[in-house]
Amino acid sequence: MENKSSTELITLGTAAGPAIRGRENGMASAVVVNNQFYMVDFGLGCVRSAHEAGLRGKDFKAGFITHLHSDHVAEFPAFLMWNWGAPVEGFAHPISIHGPGQDANHPLGTKLSGTRGLVDHTLEAFSYDLNIRVTDEARPVMSDLINPVEIALPQTSATEPFLVYEDDHVKVTAVLVDHPPVHPAFGFRFDTADGSITFSGDTAESATLAKLAYDTDILVHEAVNLEFFASRGFDAAFLNHQQQSHTTPEGAGRVATASGAKRLILSHLAGVATPAEWAAGAASTYAGPIDVATSGQRFSLVADTTYATI
Numbered sequence: 001m002e003n004k005s006s007t008e009l010i011t012l013g014t015a016a017g018p019a020i021r022g023r024e025n026g027m028a029s030a031v032v033v034n035n036q037f038y039m040v041d042f043g044l045g046c047v048r049s050a051h052e053a054g055l056r057g058k059d060f061k062a063g064f065i066t067h068l069h070s071d072h073v074a075e076f077p078a079f080l081m082w083n084w085g086a087p088v089e090g091f092a093h094p095i096s097i098h099g100p101g102q103d104a105n106h107p108l109g110t111k112l113s114g115t116r117g118l119v120d121h122t123l124e125a126f127s128y129d130l131n132i133r134v135t136d137e138a139r140p141v142m143s144d145l146i147n148p149v150e151i152a153l154p155q156t157s158a159t160e161p162f163l164v165y166e167d168d169h170v171k172v173t174a175v176l177v178d179h180p181p182v183h184p185a186f187g188f189r190f191d192t193a194d195g196s197i198t199f200s201g202d203t204a205e206s207a208t209l210a211k212l213a214y215d216t217d218i219l220v221h222e223a224v225n226l227e228f229f230a231s232r233g234f235d236a237a238f239l240n241h242q243q244q245s246h247t248t249p250e251g252a253g254r255v256a257t258a259s260g261a262k263r264l265i266l267s268h269l270a271g272v273a274t275p276a277e278w279a280a281g282a283a284s285t286y287a288g289p290i291d292v293a294t295s296g297q298r299f300s301l302v303a304d305t306t307y308a309t310i
């Protein structure tokens with residue numbers, strides 16, 4: 001039987017940052033649904049990685065930013081420039097960018113940019129190019145097309161998933177995850193006709209995330225190798241951040257088990273380890289299939305899976 005729809009996850013970049021410790025791109029993922037795609041984070045290398053995966057701006061629907069650490073947004077400006085207008089098969093339609101608002105917990109919070117500031121300042125910083133290409137190359141006015149949406153935090157319960165975005169292809173829900181001192185930081189879940197993909201974002205081991213990922217088909221979870229940093233003499237403050245704000249492979253496995261996730265993909269790998277070492281940690285706490293993601297790797301969800309292999 002022919003499948004009516006398809007959903008694909010592409011792990012465009014899988015490395016934590018900002019330090020570069022290997023060949024993998026920085027953190028970014030794409031969800032492709034019926035030939036439309038959505039971005040989750042825009043880390044270093046995502047522009048080329050998305051292009052090499054065959055993604056073009058004309059099919060870009062919306063972007064989702066888990067949090068505003070630079071390793072998740074470093075190539076956001078370039079992603080816009082490289083996917084804008086007909087000359088690059090780019091977007092000429094409205095797109096929305098969903099992400100954190102300003103940090104109400106930070107003493108300088110109202111002076112520091114949230115997602116709207118990130119978008120507005122990008123447009124301002126590149127105003128010369130953005131103007132010249134409109135008049136010289138007949139591109140659409142970018143500021144008319146980009147709609148930044150700062151995600152409203154849940155009023156009633158901080159632990160229940162809440163709706164962020166919905167269109168004909170996907171429903172995106174979120175929870176607040178635990179990535180101190182960064183606030184807000186989100187985990188996102190994409191539900192499509194074919195199943196679901198849940199992204200941890202950056203977080204310490206989180207029961208709230210397990211709730212978001214309940215019964216999910218794919219859980220993309222971050223992982224940190226604490227032994228790597230401890231054995232190389234990183235200072236106490238850095239080690240403390242890794243411990244308080246990130247999750248070990250064993251912890252990622254526990255969240256996958258608690259949520260009933262059908263597959264665990266480790267991404268946003270912080271520190272160095274072999275794929276076998278990353279997987280072994282998660283396998284000690286999770287019995288399902290585990291992948292240690294590489295840049296550009298593809299994972300399919302197929303509707304009517306009963307018939308998928310016929």
Ligand SMILES: [Zn+2]
Pocket residue numbers: 067069179182202
């Ligand atoms: Zn982070």
